[in-house]
Amino acid sequence: MLNSGKSKETRTKSYLRNVLPVSPNRSYISFDILRRVLKDYFKYDVFYCMNITDIDDKIIRRARQNHLLDQYKEKQPQAAQILQDVLSAREPFQAALALTTDPDKKQMLERLDAGVMAALLPLQAAMQGKALLLESSKDVLSDWLDQQFGSHVTENSIFSVLPSFWEGEYHKDMEALNVLPPDVLTRVSEYVPEIVEFVRQVVSNGFGYESSGSVYFDTVKFDSGPQHSYGKLVPEAVGDQKALQEGEGDLSISADRLSEKKSPNDFALWKASKPGEPSWDSPWGKGRPGWHIECSAMAGSVLGESMDIHGGGFDLRFPHHDNELAQSEAFFQNDYWVRYFLHTGHLTIAGCKMSKSLKNFITIKDALAKNTARQLRLAFLMHSWKDTLDYSSNTMESAVQYEKFLNEFFLNVKDILRAPSDITGQFEKWEAAETELNDSFSDRKCAVHAALCDNVDTRGAVEEMRLLVGMSNGYIAGRKGAKRRPNRMLVESIALYLTGMLKVFGAIEGSEPIGFPVGGQSQSADLESTVMPYLTVLSDFREGVRKIAREQKVTELLQLCDVVRDDTLPELGVRLEDHEDGEAGEDEASCWGNVSLRHRQVLQV
Numbered sequence: 043m044l045n046s047g048k049s050k051e052t053r054t055k056s057y058l059r060n061v062l063p064v065s066p067n068r069s070y071i072s073f074d075i076l077r078r079v080l081k082d083y084f085k086y087d088v089f090y091c092m093n094i095t096d097i098d099d100k101i102i103r104r105a106r107q108n109h110l111l112d113q114y115k116e117k118q119p120q121a122a123q124i125l126q127d128v129l130s131a132r133e134p135f136q137a138a139l140a141l142t143t144d145p146d147k148k149q150m151l152e153r154l155d156a157g158v159m160a161a162l163l164p165l166q167a168a169m170q171g172k173a174l175l176l177e178s179s180k181d182v183l184s185d186w187l188d189q190q191f192g193s194h195v196t197e198n199s200i201f202s203v204l205p206s207f208w209e210g211e212y213h214k215d216m217e218a219l220n221v222l223p224p225d226v227l228t229r230v231s232e233y234v235p236e237i238v239e240f241v242r243q244v245v246s247n248g249f250g251y252e253s254s255g256s257v258y259f260d261t262v263k264f265d266s267g268p269q270h271s272y273g274k275l276v277p278e279a280v281g282d283q284k285a286l287q288e289g290e291g292d293l294s295i296s297a298d299r300l301s302e303k304k305s306p307n308d309f310a311l312w313k314a315s316k317p318g319e320p321s322w323d324s325p326w327g328k329g330r331p332g333w334h335i336e337c338s339a340m341a342g343s344v345l346g347e348s349m350d351i352h353g354g355g356f357d358l359r360f361p362h363h364d365n366e367l368a369q370s371e372a373f374f375q376n377d378y379w380v381r382y383f384l385h386t387g388h389l390t391i392a393g394c395k396m397s398k399s400l401k402n403f404i405t406i407k408d409a410l411a412k413n414t415a416r417q418l419r420l421a422f423l424m425h426s427w428k429d430t431l432d433y434s435s436n437t438m439e440s441a442v443q444y445e446k447f448l449n450e451f452f453l454n455v456k457d458i459l460r461a462p463s464d465i466t467g468q469f470e471k472w473e474a475a476e477t478e479l480n481d482s483f484s485d486r487k488c489a490v491h492a493a494l495c496d497n498v499d500t501r502g503a504v505e506e507m508r509l510l511v512g513m514s515n516g517y518i519a520g521r522k523g524a525k526r527r528p529n530r531m532l533v534e535s536i537a538l539y540l541t542g543m544l545k546v547f548g549a550i551e552g553s554e555p556i557g558f559p560v561g562g563q564s565q566s567a568d569l570e571s572t573v574m575p576y577l578t579v580l581s582d583f584r585e586g587v588r589k590i591a592r593e594q595k596v597t598e599l600l601q602l603c604d605v606v607r608d609d610t611l612p613e614l615g616v617r618l619e620d621h622e623d624g625e626a627g628e629d630e631a632s633c634w635g636n637v638s639l640r641h642r643q644v645l646q647v
Contacts, residue, residue: 068389071419072427073353074221075547076384079498082546091344092224096205096231098333099291102319105204106195107184114187121172125162128179131186132158146394154181193317201320202231215406219415220548228340230331234322237331240339240373241311241324249372253302255314255327261307264368269377272307272368276360281307289361291333293319309365311335334365338373347374348381356385356428387430396433404433416558417441419549423500444508445558448540451511452557453617454518455537458528459556460574469531476529479517483536486510490543500547507540577616584618 081088095101119127132155139155142148161178176183209229216223230237241257244250249264250257265272273280283306287295294313300306310332315321321328331339341349354363363383370379389396396403409418421441425431472480486506493502514536521528537556544550552559560573584603591599607618 068422068431069353069355069386070216070221071219071422072386073384074219075419075422075500076353076427076498077222078546078548079494079500083494089345090222090225091341091349092227093337093340094205094209094227094229095333095336096202096209096229097320097330097336098230099293101205102201102293103188103192105201106192106318107188108204109195109200110187110191111180111184114183115176121175124172124175127186128158128162128175128183131179131182134186134189135182158182195318198320205229205231218410219406219418220551222548226344228344230336230340233336233340233343234331236343237335237339238312238322238324240342240369241335244311244369244372247372247375249369250311251304252326253304254298255329256299256302256310257312257326258303258308259311259365259369259372260304261309261368262305264372270368270371273360273364274367275364275383279360279364282360286361289333289365309334309361311369334362335369337362338366338370338379342370342373347376348378350381351384352380352382353384353386356387359383359385385428387426387428390430390432391434393432409433413438413442416549417445419547420444420504423504423547423549426497426499426501428497444504447508448511448544449558451515452537452541454515455533456556458518458533459530461527461530470526470529472529472532475517475520476532479513479536480532482513483510483532483539486513487539503543507543510536510540573616577618581618 077088077090080086135151135155139148139151142151158175158179161175213223241250244259245252245257249260251260261272264270279285286307286309290299290310293316294310312324312326312329312335313332314327314329320330322330341352352363352366367379371377391404413421417438418441421433421437422431424441424444425437431437486509489506490503493499493506496502514533518528518533534556541550541554541556550558554560584606587599588603590596591603607620611618
């Protein structure tokens with residue numbers, strides 16, 4: 043529950059962790075929305091720190107494999123050699139496949155093997171398809187090369203190429219999604235000295251121990267103290283060896299590594315580097331940071347001994363965030379390193395969790411090819427940030443329809459505001475309809491506020507906004523054919539409020555006072571006012587043609603006018619609406635939220 047009455051000067055420090063390569067989770071947009079609501083609606087002073095994990099077991103393995111595969115390709119092996127090597131690589135791969143019990147992982151490996159076989163058949167038959175085989179078998183082949191030559195890869199720079207590339211892709215995707223950049227971004231590779239000092243202090247405080255060049259956190263010693271307890275977030279998961287080993291990483295769960303610990307629940311703060319892994323100097327010898335320690339050391343360096351909000355995906359609660367809490371409290375000798383954890387729900391496809399390893403995810407670029415960044419954001423807004431969100435055609439269609447619903451309202455309000463009126467005409471006497479709508483407006487604003495105070499419930503907030511639009515549409519429709527037009531100032535106030543809330547949510551950018559920007563951010567912000575005189579001329583001309591056609595009963599001309607209204611202009615991003623009395627009326631043409639390139643070309647002509 044957020045205390046919305048808190049002082050504006052209260053400093054809210056937040057921290058979000060991001061692992062590279064870019065993962066297809068929902069945290070990016072969800073935390074951008076939360077950040078914007080805290081900053082722009084509740085007026086908190088938000089300092090946003092983000093961690094980039096560019097050193098961990100998965101990145102090390104993949105970077106090494108990519109390097110070895112590139113070396114293999116540079117040798118330009120003949121098709122026969124590639125065939126022989128792929129067949130050799132399939133033997134340990136199939137052995138691993140046979141031992142795999144996880145059904146999702148097994149299905150992924152079977153798909154990989156099927157792809158290799160599909161490429162092998164034509165090559166075996168005709169010794170052709172060299173490039174196809176290399177592409178289809180790159181995962182199998184690179185893993186095989188890694189098993190043979192991985193220990194020879196020792197240059198640290200080799201391990202920086204992969205995360206550097208994906209960080210660049212990440213920033214491009216965030217810009218495309220209209221996600222605000224962090225105030226500070228920390229990378230593990232740049233904070234190794236701070237991490238070493240952090241580990242040294244944890245050991246000095248009595249909660250860490252060295253073993254065979256590695257340093258482990260003593261969970262038993264920590265949990266036995268009166269000030270601390272291990273596993274605060276998910277106590278029932280303590281002792282879950284599968285989760286703990288996943289947290290340690292594939293390269294760190296060998297039998298000798300596991301035997302180095304005093305307790306199986308202990309986790310690595312510093313790992314002695316094995317051949318084929320990056321390494322840095324430390325008091326315990328050449329090594330590299332553990333996965334959990336990096337977050338504590340970097341966040342601690344920037345934010346100090348405590349932070350207000352720590353964000354991340356739901357699956358990071360244990361062991362990652364529980365281990366972060368333990369080691370950070372051990373370092374700072376406190377029990378309040380994080381005051382609030384916000385864990386976003388999973389993003390699923392067809393009910394299955396999206397996963398890089400299972401290769402069942404849709405990339406941000408793929409998603410943006412199907413829907414706009416605004417539509418994706420609306421889909422997130424229409425669901426609670428803490429609950430599972432299923433990415434599907436139904437989910438996105440709901441967002442698209444919600445956008446159209448809002449856009450229609452904004453266009454109608456703009457049409458009302460364009461009607462000629464002197465200054466006194468703006469202040470009309472309110473009747474029962476205006477009073478009723480204004481009361482509903484006040485109630486809906488209170489309901490939106492209550493929803494955002496209730497754990498930032500954007501789902502409830504956007505639903506209240508939908509109700510407000512529906513009531514406003516009913517009021518506007520009730521004025522059609524009446525002597526008085528809708529009250530300009532009342533509908534403008536409602537439209538300004540809704541636009542302001544959408545700006546808070548990040549669904550509208552720019553200085554457009556009402557509604558969605560016309561033509562997008564790359565086009566003129568004043569495009570609508572530029573286009574309107576031309577549309578007005580077209581509207582008047584078309585209405586004159588329709589009048590003559592009705593009088594002369596020329597059906598063909600009326601049909602052509604309908605084609606212009608129903609087909610031609612919508613394709614150019616323009617809506618033309620004929621009023622019920624059969625006349626176009628003044629200011630009947632409105633621009634849609636997106637004006638196409640062809641529209642601009644016509645304008646230039």
